[in-house]
Amino acid sequence: MKNLLNPFNLSAPFNNSSSGLSGWISKSDKVITINSPVDNLPIGEVELTNEEGYKTLVSKAQEAFPIWKAMPAPKRGEIVRQFGDALRIEKENLGKLVSYEMGKSLQEGYGEVQEMIDICDFAVGLSRQLYGLQMHSERPNHRMFEQWHPLGIVGIISAFNFPVAVWAWNSALSWVCGNVCLWKPSEKTPFSALACQEIFKKVLKKNNLPEGISNVIIGDSDIGKLMASDPNIALVSATGSTRMGKSVAETVGKRLGKSILELGGNNAIIVTEKADLDTAIAPIVFGAVGTAGQRCTTTRRLIVHKSLYKGLLNKLVNAYKQLRIGDPLNENNHVGPLIDSQAVDAYLKTINEAQKQGGNLAYGNEVLKGSEYKSNCYVKPTIIEANIDMPIVKHETFAPILYVFSYETLEEAITIQNNVPQGLSSAIFSMNMQQAEMFLSHAGSDCGIANVNIGTSGAEIGGAFGGEKETGGGRESGSDSWKAYMRRQTCTVNYGNEGSLAQGIKFNL
Ligand code: NAD
Numbered sequence: 001m002k003n004l005l006n007p008f009n010l011s012a013p014f015n016n017s018s019s020g021l022s023g024w025i026s027k028s029d030k031v032i033t034i035n036s037p038v039d040n041l042p043i044g045e046v047e048l049t050n051e052e053g054y055k056t057l058v059s060k061a062q063e064a065f066p067i068w069k070a071m072p073a074p075k076r077g078e079i080v081r082q083f084g085d086a087l088r089i090e091k092e093n094l095g096k097l098v099s100y101e102m103g104k105s106l107q108e109g110y111g112e113v114q115e116m117i118d119i120c121d122f123a124v125g126l127s128r129q130l131y132g133l134q135m136h137s138e139r140p141n142h143r144m145f146e147q148w149h150p151l152g153i154v155g156i157i158s159a160f161n162f163p164v165a166v167w168a169w170n171s172a173l174s175w176v177c178g179n180v181c182l183w184k185p186s187e188k189t190p191f192s193a194l195a196c197q198e199i200f201k202k203v204l205k206k207n208n209l210p211e212g213i214s215n216v217i218i219g220d221s222d223i224g225k226l227m228a229s230d231p232n233i234a235l236v237s238a239t240g241s242t243r244m245g246k247s248v249a250e251t252v253g254k255r256l257g258k259s260i261l262e263l264g265g266n267n268a269i270i271v272t273e274k275a276d277l278d279t280a281i282a283p284i285v286f287g288a289v290g291t292a293g294q295r296c297t298t299t300r301r302l303i304v305h306k307s308l309y310k311g312l313l314n315k316l317v318n319a320y321k322q323l324r325i326g327d328p329l330n331e332n333n334h335v336g337p338l339i340d341s342q343a344v345d346a347y348l349k350t351i352n353e354a355q356k357q358g359g360n361l362a363y364g365n366e367v368l369k370g371s372e373y374k375s376n377c378y379v380k381p382t383i384i385e386a387n388i389d390m391p392i393v394k395h396e397t398f399a400p401i402l403y404v405f406s407y408e409t410l411e412e413a414i415t416i417q418n419n420v421p422q423g424l425s426s427a428i429f430s431m432n433m434q435q436a437e438m439f440l441s442h443a444g445s446d447c448g449i450a451n452v453n454i455g456t457s458g459a460e461i462g463g464a465f466g467g468e469k470e471t472g473g474g475r476e477s478g479s480d481s482w483k484a485y486m487r488r489q490t491c492t493v494n495y496g497n498e499g500s501l502a503q504g505i506k507f508n509l
Pocket residue numbers: 157158159160161162184185186187219220221223224225228239240241242243244245247248262263264265295296297396398424466467471
C-alpha cells in the first residue's frame with residue numbers, strides 16, 4: 001500500500017531533505033509514525049515542525065504575499081484553474097491515498113478530490129466576481145462604494161476526517177481573494193496534505209511563482225495554538241472539535257483577530273407520518289454509517305413519528321444487518337474503520353454510558369475481529385433507542401452510533417432536534433408541504449443546514465457550509481462565504497468643488 005504515495009514523489013520515511021518540500025519545514029526531534037487505520041501498516045514517519053520552523057514558514061508566506069496580491073484576481077483564478085486541472089489528473093492517486101490514510105471508502109476518497117476540483121472551478125468564476133456594492137451618497141457630487149482587499153496570511157487548521165477537501169475550500173477561495181495560506185492539517189493525516197502541496201507546488205513552479213503562496217506545516221495542537229496566537233495570521237480558519245474551536249476562539253479573540261470556526265455537529269433527521277419511507281431509508285443509513293460515522297454532518301439522531309417508529313426501526317436494523325464492513329479500498333464494502341484505537345474506545349464507552357442512562361441497544365456494539373479485519377479499528381454501526389432525558393445524546397461521539405427517538409407532534413420533534421448545543425445539519429422527511437415549510441421557517445430547525453427529503457450528510461460546494469451554536473457560526477465554500485477571506489473598505493469620493501459633511505453638519509471656518 002505504501003506505493004500509493006509514489007505518484008507524488010514523496011519518499012518514506014519523510015524528512016525535509018529527502019522530500020524536497022520547500023513549503024514544509026521540519027526541524028524537530030519529534031517524529032511520529034503514521035499507521036493506516038485500514039491495515040495498521042506504517043505509511044511513513046513524519047517530523048513535527050517546531051517553533052523555529054513555524055517562523056521560517058511564516059516569513060516565506062510574508063515574502064510571497066506582496067507578489068501574489070499584486071496579481072489581478074482573474075490571473076490568480078487562472079492559477080487555481082491550473083490546480084483544478086492538476087487535481088483532475090491526480091484524482092485517482094490522491095483519492096486512494098486519502099482513503100488509505102483516513103480509512104474512508106474509495107468512493108468517498110474520490111469524492112473528496114472531486115470536491116476540491118469543484119471548489120477550484122467555483123473559485124475561478126469567483127475571481128471575476130469579487131463584487132462590492134455602490135451606494136448613493138447623501139452629499140451632492142459624491143460617490144460612495146465598497147471594495148474588498150486581501151487579508152494576508154490565512155491559517156488553515158483542519159481535521160482528520162476530511163484530510164484534503166476542507167483545505168481546498170479554504171485555500172481556493174483564499175487564493176483568488178489574494179491571500180497566501182499556511183495549512184496545518186491533522187497530525188493524523190499528514191501525507192494527504194503533503195501530496196496536495198506537491199501537486200500545487202508544481203503549478204506554482206510552472207508559473208514562476210513563489211511556493212510561499214501555499215505552505216504546509218506538520219504539527220500537533222501546539223502548532224495550532226501558535227497559529228491562533230500569532231498576529232501575523234490575519235484569519236484563522238479552524239475545522240475540528242468544539243473543544244479545539246473554543247480554545248482557538250479565545251486565543252484569536254484576545255488579539256482581536258479574525259476566525260472562521262467549523263466545529264462539531266449533532267445532526268438529526270425528523271421522519272414524519274407523511275414521509276415516503278422508500279426515499280428515507282438509504283439517506284438515513286448512509287448518513288449514520290458513511291465514513292464510519294466520522295463526518296461532521298453524520299446523522300446522529302433520528303426522530304420518528306410514533307406511528308412509524310416500530311416499522312422504521314425494524315427496517316433500519318435489517319438494513320444494518322446487510323452492511324458490509326471491511327477494507328474501504330474494496331469497493332464492495334460499505335463501512336471502513338474508525339481512525340484509531342482512541343476512537344474505538346470512545347465508541348465503546350459511549351454505548352455503555354447510553355445504556356446506563358436508559359438507552360436500549362437495538363443493534364451493534366461490537367469491535368470486529370478476524371482475519372478480514374486488518375486493524376482493530378473496525379466496529380459495527382450501532383442503533384440505540386433513546387429518550388431526550390439522556391444527557392449523552394447531546395454529545396457528539398465521532399463513531400457510527402445512531403440514537404432513535406419517538407415523537408407525537410411536529411413541534412415536539414423540532415424541540416428534540418434543536419435541544420442540543422450543536423447546530424450544523426438537519427433534515428426532515430415529509431411529503432407534506434406544511435410540515436416541510438414549518439421545519440424551514442424561523443420556528444423550525446436552528447441549524448446552518450436544513451434539508452427536505454435528503455439526509456444530513458454531505459453538502460454541495462455551491463452553498464455556504466457551516467453551523468450555529470457550538471458548531472462555531474463560520475461559513476465556508478459557496479455563496480458569499482468568500483467575504484470572510486477579505487477586508488471590506490468603504491470609500492467616498494468627492495468629485496465636486498465644495499466640501500460637505502455627512503448628516504448636514506455645518507463647520508465654517
Ligand atoms: P480535533 O479538534 O481533535 O483536531 C482538529 C485540528 O485542530 C487538528 O489539526 C488538531 O491538531 C488541531 N487542534 C487541536 N487542538 C487545538 C488547539 N487547542 N488549538 C489549535 N489547534 C488545535 O478534531 P478531529 O478529531 O481531527 O476531527 C473531528 C472533529 O472535527 C469533530 O468534532 C467533527 O465534527 C469536526 N469537524 C467539523 C467540520 C465542520 O465543517 N463543521 C468538518 C470536519 C470535522
